[in-house]
Amino acid sequence: MAKSEKEIQELLAQMEALKAELETEKTARSAAEKMAHTMAAFGSSEEQATGKTLKVNVCVNPEERDVKKQTWKEIDFPLYAYRIDIPAGFGIELKTNGRSYYHGETYEFTARGLSDIKSRIARCWDHEKSIHGDNVNAYRRQREDYAR
Secondary structure: OOOOHHHHHHHHHHHHHHHHHHHHHHHHHHHHHHHHHHHHHOOOOOOEEEEEEEEEEEEOOOOOOOHHHOOEEEEEEEEEEEEOOOOHHHOOEEEEOOEEEEOOOEEEEOHHHHHHHHHHHHHHHHHHHHHHOOOOOOOOOOOHHHOO
């Protein structure tokens, strides 16, 4: 069925509008990612949402023993930028499944991976505190509002 010239022009106009909208979304997303990585790189100990997602296939009915009856669904997991900060006594890296995460570097994690790495880093700092005493701020300058 042939489209009229008017319908073709309308479709082309819609395509141009969608392209412009996509370009503004990409620009905003790039700015958000850059800001998140910058904040994570400059000493922020909290994670920053990057706006990116990771597509993962997840089994909807994992209790099903017959592999042929299992159903799968693709889910988008949000990614977070997080800066690795481990004590000096633990070397320069943490390893997970053969992948190294180096001290001072910023990496992207899913929520599950982020909770795992934060837990491991917290345990490193707890161990450091138990060995070297409770005063982990001994070499940090005291802030004015706490110096009473």
